[in-house]
Amino acid sequence: MNSSLIWIAKHHGLDSHRYYVKFHESTPHCQTVEDYETLLPWNIEMEKVGANAVAV
Numbered sequence: 001m002n003s004s005l006i007w008i009a010k011h012h013g014l015d016s017h018r019y020y021v022k023f024h025e026s027t028p029h030c031q032t033v034e035d036y037e038t039l040l041p042w043n044i045e046m047e048k049v050g051a052n053a054v055a056v
Contacts, residue, residue, distance in 0.1 A: 012041040019044070 009019035023039050030036045037043055 008041050014041055014044070 005020055005023060006016045009016040019041065022044070026039055027036070030039070
């Protein structure tokens with residue numbers, strides 16, 4: 001799953017390292033499905049994880 005998170009983050013133009021760290025910092029605080037859904041690359045706040053100049 002870890003490599004999938006990195007690939008999907010890159011695909012959505014996110015800084016994959018920052019996304020991976022933020023994802024793993026946030027998951028212990030998730031209590032509902034909606035909490036987890038906010039961490040998906042297409043839902044997460046871009047300024048929290050940074051955006052690459054070009055999506056790969």
